Structure formats: C-alpha cells, structure tokens
Amino acid sequence: MGGLALTHRRFRFSDLSYTLMFVYILLHVYGAMYTYAENPLGYWLQDLFHSERNHYDRIVHFSFGFLLAYPMRDHFKNHFQWPNWVCWVLPVEITMSFSAAYELIEWAVADVFFPAQGHAYLGSQGDIWDAQKDMALAFSGAVLAMVLWSTARRVMRR
Secondary structure (H helix, E strand, C coil), X not given: CXXXXXXXXXXXXXHHHHHHHHHHHHHHHHXXXXXXXXXXHHHHHHHHCXXXXXXXXXXXXXXHHHHHHHHHHHXXXXXXXXXXXXXXXXXXXXXXXXXXXXXXXXXXXXXXXXXXXXHHHHCCCCCCCHHHHHHHHHHHHHHHHHHXXXXXXXXXXX
C-alpha cells in the first residue's frame, strides 16, 4: 500500500485497478489473521460444500490471477509503448511465472530449509497436487480476467 501511495504520480493506475489491488490485499490481511489452512471463511465453505479441505488458500491463488491481471495490463498499457496484444497476453504469462516461482520458493522453505515444520507451512492439507492446482487457479483467474475485460471493452465500444 505504501509503495502504491509513494509511486502514484509515476505509475498511474485506473480506479478499477486500485480497487482490485486493494481487494487482493484485503484477502491477504484476512488470511494473515489465521493460517490459510485454518481460515474461518474456508471452514465455512468447507462445511457448505461438504469438502475435505479448507479452500481459502485456493481462493487467494485464483484471486492472484483474477484481481491482479487487469492492473498489470493497465500498467503495461499506460507506462510502456507496447502493442495492445502484448498488454493482454503478458499479465497471464507473468501470473503463471510468479505463481510457479512462489510454489518453488514455498517448497524450498518447507522442504529444504525447515523440514521439521515443512508440512505445517505448506498448507497442502494432504493434497499431493496442491502446487499444481494453485498454479492452475492463478492462471485460470488471469485468463478469465483478461477475457472478461476484453469482452466488456468490446461491448462498451458498441
């Protein structure tokens, strides 16, 4: 939040971008109050859908792509002189790259540096495909956001 406030004159974003970034930060603030695997909203969803795990972390992974892809596109469009198609594709690619990098760092912290606490830190909740599912959710969120915003732009032009 401080970085956005300090650089708001140099890196201008739309009101929508600031709102989406704020909502994403709120999801992390709420998640930080608990561990992501022990989040009350996730437990409520777990009971509601009769699931075996708390899905709050998956909501945040999806939101990483869905809520931050448009601000990335906004930044690329307003700050760089790149072709329009690049500004639509690059946020999806960056989302996938950052998501994969995060999962690798998470694995390294849990398995290499702190093996005794690793299982509790990972929060995979017994799902061996947790990292892949998290990356897929972030990717899907970014693709969905770009498709929705692109479609909305075309509809508004007509």
